[in-house]
Amino acid sequence: MAAARKRILKEYTECSNDTPPGMKINFDEQNMTEWEILMDGPEQSVYSGGHFKLRLTFPNEYPFKPPVVSFKTKIYHPNVSNDDKGSMCLGMLRPDAWKPPNKVISVLHLVRTLLIEPNVDDAIEASIASEFKDNKKGFEKTAKEWVKQYAK
Amino acid sequence: MDSDDEFNSSGSEEDFNNDSDASFGGGDDDSDLDMEDNDIGFETQDKDIKKSKQKYEVDFQVFGPEQVQAQQDNQIEEVGNILGQPPEAAAILLRHARWNKERLIESYMDNTDKVLESAGLGEAALHPPKIEKVKGFTCDICCEDGPGLETFAMKCDHRFCVDCYKHYLESKIKDDGEAARIRCPGDGCNRIVDAVSLDFLVTSDKLRDRYVELLTRTYVDDKDNLRWCPAPDCENTVECGVKDKDLPRIVPTVHCDCGHFFCFGCSLNDHQPAPCGLVKKWLKKCEDDSETANWISANTKECPKCHSTIEKNGGCNHMTCRKCRNEFCWMCMGNWAEHGTSWYNCNRFEEKSGYEARDAQAKSRQSLERYLHYYNRYANHEQSAKLDKDIYLKTEKKMTQLQMQTGMSWIEVQFLDSASQALQQCRQTLKWTYAFAYYLARNNTTEMFEDNQKDLEMAVENLSEMFEKSTDQLESLKVEMMDKTSYCSKRRIILLNDTAENLRKGEGLVIDLF
Numbered sequence: 001m002a003a004a005r006k007r008i009l010k011e012y013t014e015c016s017n018d019t020p021p022g023m024k025i026n027f028d029e030q031n032m033t034e035w036e037i038l039m040d041g042p043e044q045s046v047y048s049g050g051h052f053k054l055r056l057t058f059p060n061e062y063p064f065k066p067p068v069v070s071f072k073t074k075i076y077h078p079n080v081s082n083d084d085k086g087s088m089c090l091g092m093l094r095p096d097a098w099k100p101p102n103k104v105i106s107v108l109h110l111v112r113t114l115l116i117e118p119n120v121d122d123a124i125e126a127s128i129a130s131e132f133k134d135n136k137k138g139f140e141k142t143a144k145e146w147v148k149q150y151a152k
Numbered sequence: 153m154d155s156d157d158e159f160n161s162s163g164s165e166e167d168f169n170n171d172s173d174a175s176f177g178g179g180d181d182d183s184d185l186d187m188e189d190n191d192i193g194f195e196t197q198d199k200d201i202k203k204s205k206q207k208y209e210v211d212f213q214v215f216g217p218e219q220v221q222a223q224q225d226n227q228i229e230e231v232g233n234i235l236g237q238p239p240e241a242a243a244i245l246l247r248h249a250r251w252n253k254e255r256l257i258e259s260y261m262d263n264t265d266k267v268l269e270s271a272g273l274g275e276a277a278l279h280p281p282k283i284e285k286v287k288g289f290t291c292d293i294c295c296e297d298g299p300g301l302e303t304f305a306m307k308c309d310h311r312f313c314v315d316c317y318k319h320y321l322e323s324k325i326k327d328d329g330e331a332a333r334i335r336c337p338g339d340g341c342n343r344i345v346d347a348v349s350l351d352f353l354v355t356s357d358k359l360r361d362r363y364v365e366l367l368t369r370t371y372v373d374d375k376d377n378l379r380w381c382p383a384p385d386c387e388n389t390v391e392c393g394v395k396d397k398d399l400p401r402i403v404p405t406v407h408c409d410c411g412h413f414f415c416f417g418c419s420l421n422d423h424q425p426a427p428c429g430l431v432k433k434w435l436k437k438c439e440d441d442s443e444t445a446n447w448i449s450a451n452t453k454e455c456p457k458c459h460s461t462i463e464k465n466g467g468c469n470h471m472t473c474r475k476c477r478n479e480f481c482w483m484c485m486g487n488w489a490e491h492g493t494s495w496y497n498c499n500r501f502e503e504k505s506g507y508e509a510r511d512a513q514a515k516s517r518q519s520l521e522r523y524l525h526y527y528n529r530y531a532n533h534e535q536s537a538k539l540d541k542d543i544y545l546k547t548e549k550k551m552t553q554l555q556m557q558t559g560m561s562w563i564e565v566q567f568l569d570s571a572s573q574a575l576q577q578c579r580q581t582l583k584w585t586y587a588f589a590y591y592l593a594r595n596n597t598t599e600m601f602e603d604n605q606k607d608l609e610m611a612v613e614n615l616s617e618m619f620e621k622s623t624d625q626l627e628s629l630k631v632e633m634m635d636k637t638s639y640c641s642k643r644r645i646i647l648l649n650d651t652a653e654n655l656r657k658g659e660g661l662v663i664d665l666f
Contacts, residue, residue: 099335099341
């Protein structure tokens with residue numbers, strides 16, 4: 001864990017110097033393994049205007065295991081589980097795809113990219129994914145409603 | 153590999169059947185055997201037995217761990233020689249090609265660089281792995297630096313400190329159970345950590361043993377014709393040629409040397425004659441239903457409108473379905489509005505809405521009843537098999553007693569053991585015939601199936617009953633018991649052969665997994 005501390009600190013410095021647009025990181029030195037991230041819905045996405053709270057948790061085995069991303073604010077998205085966990089688990093966040101040199105900053109960029117362009121081929125919510133594919137209008141309507149309802 | 157021996161040693165069932173055949177062919181017209189069922193045609197049966205393989209049986213072979221290791225080593229050596237690669241590289245290539253030797257060699261000859269690259273080997277091995285200290289190096293994983301830091305990199309030149317590299321490998325092997333396809337820790341690098349580098353870095357014996365074990369496991373997992381014996385603590389592997397696509401037509405029961413009978417298709421316990429798909433569906437259904445279904449059947453009714461299951465928890469007959477808000481009378485199931493003022497005193501039996509609702513309810517209950525019919529019989533045989541097993545444990549005691557009381561030799565009391573084993577096996581089969589019958593569409597062949605089922609069931613119950621006799625009676629019953637045992641096994645074989653044949657032909661028995 002001592003090694004991880006050093007790395008997490010370094011990564012925090014990196015992230016705060018180059019935070020992705022619309023994001024803010026709340027970092028607590030007493031509890032370095034849990035970051036709170038405030039994120040504005042990207043302007044070019046259906047989540048525009050929403051403010052989302054995310055939690056980034058570093059497991060004990062970090063960086064040999066990937067950090068865990070969860071949406072604390074409800075969001076209508078094929079890649080975010082529609083439950084109280086709001087977990088996101090794809091791409092580099094999957095334990096078998098994660099490599100130890102991967103950085104949190106890339107994770108933050110990934111999250112932002114996914115809000116702009118969901119990945120329906122690797123969806124956690126199959127029904128939302130098929131709606132996204134077959135009935136984009138309907139998807140956008142619900143997603144916007146949820147933004148209004150939960151993310152204002 | 154001594155295939156014939158393997159097969160015979162795994163075929164105690166076979167031997168057993170041959171014995172029973174002898175007593176049949178011997179022509180002693182025992183009244184027990186002389187039943188009208190002989191028309192099934194024992195002649196064809198006898199012919200099949202001589203071939204020592206029944207229609208419902210499949211070819212297979214059992215391997216121990218050393219044999220599986222030897223198989224791998226042989227193939228690695230062979231491929232290494234052909235491709236001119238050292239064993240550790242040949243091993244990686246073979247694992248990458250999922251042990252398809254021919255395809256590997258072909259594609260290697262076609263485009264060597266591409267194959268090496270995609271297997272994670274990159275350009276040919278030139279330098280042995282070594283630990284280096286590099287000036288100005290910072291480890292990308294732990295962010296440590298300093299001139300004394302020991303570092304390691306494979307040929308891809310993704311360099312990390314030795315501690316992190318080791319930690320990475322340990323976490324992959326121990327936590328993720330990976331072995332054959334551990335990639336370089338470098339971001340985006342797909343190079344596989346080869347056996348030489350791994351040997352060099354992983355120094356703990358325990359971890360290395362685990363690594364070898366995992367490698368063997370991927371070998372068995374990768375080969376479609378190999379399966380682990382699922383029995384606890386059994387390390388054997390079974391080879392069988394039955395493919396996944398054959399499974400709706402063939403039930404490939406195999407018999408490991410450890411004594412365990414299991415299905416090669418799904419690794420569950422032997423479930424002859426039911427095909428894997430049906431078994432899966434049935435088990436799922438039983439898991440969902442069983443006891444709950446019994447209770448529901450006894451204590452609830454369904455809303456006549458939305459068919460939600462409703463338990464009445466108060467005295468009033470005026471029911472409002474919580475789900476669809478339909479109001480109805482608990483007694484006659486009719487619409488509440490039609491009740492007028494005769495509340496709490498339902499006497500409107502012939503009203504139309506009530507009649508229809510009751511009719512629909514009866515139909516729905518009927519399908520539940522049907523399920524319970526089969527389930528109860530299925531569960532009963534499962535339960536009885538357990539009880540028979542208890543008796544089996546007592547049998548051993550009985551056998552010793554019998555030996556002492558009567559002066560019979562050990563070999564002479566073996567008939568009890570045979571009887572007990574036959575009983576276990578037949579009950580197992582019977583149990584699955586009920587799951588099977590549940591999904592069977594009705595036609596002429598179904599009747600034959602049910603006749604077979606009935607005959608086997610009768611034979612089994614007859615034999616089971618004899619088991620409860622006291623020890624002093626057993627000696628005089630020996631001949632009868634042996635006859636009944638062989639009759640049971642015979643009936644089982646007939647049922648399994650008939651069913652297997654029908655399934656294989658894909659006609660007659662129609663399975664409807666509604």
